[in-house]
Amino acid sequence: xxLAQLALKDIVRNEFRSWMVFLSALLxxxxxxxxxxxxxxxxxxxxxxxxxxGADILVVPQDSEAxxxxxxxxxTPTRVWMPADTVDKVRAVPGVEIASPQMYLxxxxxxxxxxxxxxxxxxxxxETDFTVQPWxxxxxxGPLALGEAxxxxxxxxxxxEDGLKIYGYPLTLAANLxxxxxxxxxSMFLTFETARHVAGMSLTxxxxxxxxxxxxxxSVLVKVEEGADSNTVAGAIxxxxxxxxxxxxxxxxxxxxxxxxxxxxxxxLLLTLTIALSLMLIAVAYSMATHERRREIGVxxxxxxxxxxxxxSLVTQAAILAAAGGTIGVxxxxxxxxLFHDYIVDRLGVPFLFPSVPSLLSHLLVGLAVAVLTAILAxxxxxxxxxxxxPATAMRE
Amino acid sequence: xxMKVIGVALVVVALLAxxxxxxxxxxxxxxxxxxxxGRQIDMKCFWTSRASIxxxxxxxIVGLMLALSRRKETRRALGVVSILLSGVLVALPTVLIGVCxxxxxxxxxxxxxxxxxxxxxxxxxxxxxxxxxxxxxxxAAS
Numbered sequence: 001x002x003l004a005q006l007a008l009k010d011i012v013r014n015e016f017r018s019w020m021v022f023l024s025a026l027l028x029x030x031x032x033x034x035x036x037x038x039x040x041x042x043x044x045x046x047x048x049x050x051x052x053x054g055a056d057i058l059v060v061p062q063d064s065e066a067x068x069x070x071x072x073x074x075x076t077p078t079r080v081w082m083p084a085d086t087v088d089k090v091r092a093v094p095g096v097e098i099a100s101p102q103m104y105l106x107x108x109x110x111x112x113x114x115x116x117x118x119x120x121x122x123x124x125x126x127e128t129d130f131t132v133q134p135w136x137x138x139x140x141x142g143p144l145a146l147g148e149a150x151x152x153x154x155x156x157x158x159x160x161e162d163g164l165k166i167y168g169y170p171l172t173l174a175a176n177l178x179x180x181x182x183x184x185x186x187s188m189f190l191t192f193e194t195a196r197h198v199a200g201m202s203l204t205x206x207x208x209x210x211x212x213x214x215x216x217x218x219s220v221l222v223k224v225e226e227g228a229d230s231n232t233v234a235g236a237i238x239x240x241x242x243x244x245x246x247x248x249x250x251x252x253x254x255x256x257x258x259x260x261x262x263x264x265x266x267x268x269l270l271l272t273l274t275i276a277l278s279l280m281l282i283a284v285a286y287s288m289a290t291h292e293r294r295r296e297i298g299v300x301x302x303x304x305x306x307x308x309x310x311x312x313s314l315v316t317q318a319a320i321l322a323a324a325g326g327t328i329g330v331x332x333x334x335x336x337x338x339l340f341h342d343y344i345v346d347r348l349g350v351p352f353l354f355p356s357v358p359s360l361l362s363h364l365l366v367g368l369a370v371a372v373l374t375a376i377l378a379x380x381x382x383x384x385x386x387x388x389x390x391p392a393t394a395m396r397e
Numbered sequence: 398x399x400m401k402v403i404g405v406a407l408v409v410v411a412l413l414a415x416x417x418x419x420x421x422x423x424x425x426x427x428x429x430x431x432x433x434x435g436r437q438i439d440m441k442c443f444w445t446s447r448a449s450i451x452x453x454x455x456x457x458i459v460g461l462m463l464a465l466s467r468r469k470e471t472r473r474a475l476g477v478v479s480i481l482l483s484g485v486l487v488a489l490p491t492v493l494i495g496v497c498x499x500x501x502x503x504x505x506x507x508x509x510x511x512x513x514x515x516x517x518x519x520x521x522x523x524x525x526x527x528x529x530x531x532x533x534x535x536x537a538a539s
Contacts, residue, residue, distance in 0.1 A: 019402055328520065335516060339509030346505060 007316040018321055020285040021379075024278035025325030025371040030333035031274050033367035035267040037337045038344065038352060040363070042260045045181035045351040046253055049073050052180070054131045055221035056230045058247040059090055059099075059237060065245050066255065068104070068219060073253055073351060075120040075152070075184040077106030081216040082243060089241045090220050095228035096237075100128035101217035103195060107166050107188075108208055119155075120187040121166070123195035130223055132189050139175055146197060148172045149190040153179035164188070168205030169198040181341075182351025256350045263348055275374055282318065282378035290314065290386040297386050298394025307387045314383035315376055322375030323368065330367040334360065400472060403525050404464025407479055407518065411457030414486055414514045418446035421506040423497050442503035445494045449486065449511060456482040456518060469529045476525030483518025486511055 011018045053072060060068045061082040071078040090099040107119040124132055126143045132150065136143060144150065149164065149171045156173070157163060163170035171190065179185050190198075199210040224233045234246045290297070297310055337344070338354060345352050355363065419425065422442040429437035456479060463475045490496050490511045496503040 015399055019399070332513070332517065332520075336509075336513055339513055340505070342501075343505040343509065346501070 004316065004320070006313055007320055010313075010317050011321060014289050017285040017289045018317075021282050021318055021321040021375055022325035024281050025322035025375055026329035026332075028275055028278050028374050029326035029329035029367040029371035030336075031271055032370045033330045033333040033363055034337055035271050036363050036366060037334070037355065037360075038348070039260075039264055039267065040359075041181060041352040041354060042263070042348065042350050044355070045353040046073070046256060046260070048178075048353065049180050049182070049184060049351070050249065050252055052131065052177075053221070053249075053252070054223075056224045056249050057222040057234050057237065058249075058252065059086070059220040059222060059241070059244050060218070060247065062243050062245050065247050069247065069253055069255065071104055071120055073184065073256060074182050074349070075187045077118050077120045078104050078218075079106070080104065080218050081213050082218070084215040084217050086241060086244060087217060087220050090222060090237055093233060093236045093240050095224050095233035096222055097225040097228075098128060098130055098221075098223040100130060100221045101125050101192075102219050102221060103192065103212065103216075104218040105195060105210065105212070108206065119166075120184070121195070122187065122189045123192050124189065126191050129221075131221060135177075136175070144174055144191050144194070145172075146191075146193055148174040149188050149194065150174055151176050151189075152185035152187045153177060154185045155188060167198055167202035167208075167210045169201045171198070179353060180351055181353030182345055184351065259348065259350050263350075275370070278374050279378045282375055283381060286314065286318070286379045286382040287385075290382045294386060294389060294394045298389065298391040301387075301391035302395065307384075310387035311380070311383045314386070315379050318375040318379035319372055322372045326368040326371030329371065330364045333367070334364065399528050400466070400525065401464045403521050403528070404460045404462070407460025407463060407521050407525075408457050410483075410514050410518050410521065411453040411460060414453035414456065414511065415450050417510040417514075418449045418507050421502045421510070422446040423500045423503055426500065426502055428497070428500055440497045440500070441495045442497045442500060442507060445489050445496055445511070446507065448489050448494060452482055452485050452489065456486070463525055472529035473526050476522045476529060478522075479525060480519050480522035483515045483522055485515075486518060487515030 049072065058068070061080045064078070064080040067076075067078040068080060070076045084101065087099055087101045090096060102125075103123040105121040105123060107121060122132075126133055133143065136150065147169075151164070151173050153176055155164070155176060161170070163172050165171075166188075171188075171194070177185075177189075195210075195212060199212045202208075202210040222233070222237070224230050230248060234248055237244065237246050300310060341352065341354055354360075422445070423429070423440045424443040425446075428440065430440055431437055459475050459479045459482065463472060463479070466472050466475060485493075490508040496508045498504070
């Protein structure tokens with residue numbers, strides 16, 4: 001009889017211990033997977049959004065940093081305005097290479113176009129834009145035409161419609177951006193010209209017109225000259241342009257990072273407690289099982305089984321059970337994390353990007369490995385203790 | 398003991414498949430389709446939650462019977478029934494009825510919960526069929 005066959009026989013014989021190890025491993029593996037998916041997913045999402053923004057400095061109306069950051073990361077519509085001549089004032093600041101204005105708009109609440117109750121719409125100036133425009137040149141080979149828009153990853157044209165109807169205006173969806181994991185995936189990007197056209201048409205076509213204040217912009221994205229210090233340029237913008245606040249690229253989404261740090265702390269604590277509890281449960285279950293079987297193990301030893309054989313037999317059982325429980329645990333947790341993605345984003349208040357398949361596989365393996373290691377470690381002490389007892393004494397008891 | 402654990406787990410799945418949809422549907426949130434004459438019509442989510450009760454109750458009974466049964470043929474049959482009922486649980490919010498597209502609670506809580514519970518039910522049903530052999534056979538019982 002091989003070691004694995006012996007272990008399998010023991011697994012079937014001691015159901016209570018087997019279920020204990022199986023369920024503990026299921027719990028540990030599942031929690032490890034969810035924690036690692038959420039932590040990596042949120043960090044990846046922040047990094048991706050920051051990279052997509054591509055600006056060194058973001059100039060926004062005074063005291064509106066929080067709402068703009070939330071809009072850019074979570075796709076929560078915001079309406080903030082500052083005079084359009086702010087753009088020229090920012091351009092005149094020494095060290096500024098490009099200053100590109102944007103307007104932040106929102107679709108009508110509950111519009112048929114969108115899967116979110118109110119879609120965040122970003123209008124950009126194609127002549128100066130350095131965030132969406134280069135991507136468009138690469139993907140579409142040219143700029144967006146009048147009436148065209150680029151959608152987030154999950155924006156699509158409804159089956160029974162010709163285009164995305166915004167304020168009664170049928171927009172053509174030219175392309176979709178890569179996913180970021182948040183509600184920004186359900187936002188839309190269009191040019192200033194298209195936005196003004198939609199606003200004009202909405203006066204007659206929509207239930208409520210799209211209001212774009214005259215000569216106003218929502219933000220200015222700034223790229224600093226090579227060799228110029230971003231902090232110095234930001235300081236110069238603050239002192240030279242009245243009524244604005246600046247957000248540095250490196251400090252962008254700091255509030256969300258703090259949120260992620262808090263979540264990380266909570267998850268690590270929960271994980272530590274679960275692993276510790278599982279270690280104790282499995283150790284107790286194994287201690288009880290080995291205590292009950294000490295005579296049998298004494299017979300094994302008397303028949304020539306070595307210390308190593310006894311230890312290996314018990315540890316193999318734990319590893320087999322943990323591998324089975326861990327596999328089901330990681331599979332169910334991955335499914336749960338995928339299904340509850342939007343709920344997690346909603347509850348955490350930060351976007352969470354579900355990993356690619358190769359990355360997901362590595363997370364699955366880590367979860368499984370932690371569960372198996374926990375079970376092996378917990379079973380090791382009782383296994384060594386029972387293998388060290390004197391066979392004659394054990395058989396007499 | 399194994400079949401008792403599987404049976405009890407199926408009862409828990411069935412209970413959750415009743416409680417979660419009942420508490421997380423558009424009607425529970427006060428959302429309806431209001432017609433021009435002022436009538437309020439329940440939306441998809443409400444009907445999915447109602448249907449899930451109809452599937453969860455027999456699933457719970459199957460779980461209970463599984464926990465109490467001793468014959469392997471019965472266990473195997475109950476396992477197959479629980480797989481079918483759990484499959485219907487997955488199909489309710491995805492294929493058979495669906496959920497409201499605009500209601501966050503329906504989309505983010507009820508739909509994923511029913512799918513996950515259905516998958517767990519299928520896994521438990523498969524386990525019941527696989528481990529049914531540990532029971533007493535029909536011939537031995539007679």
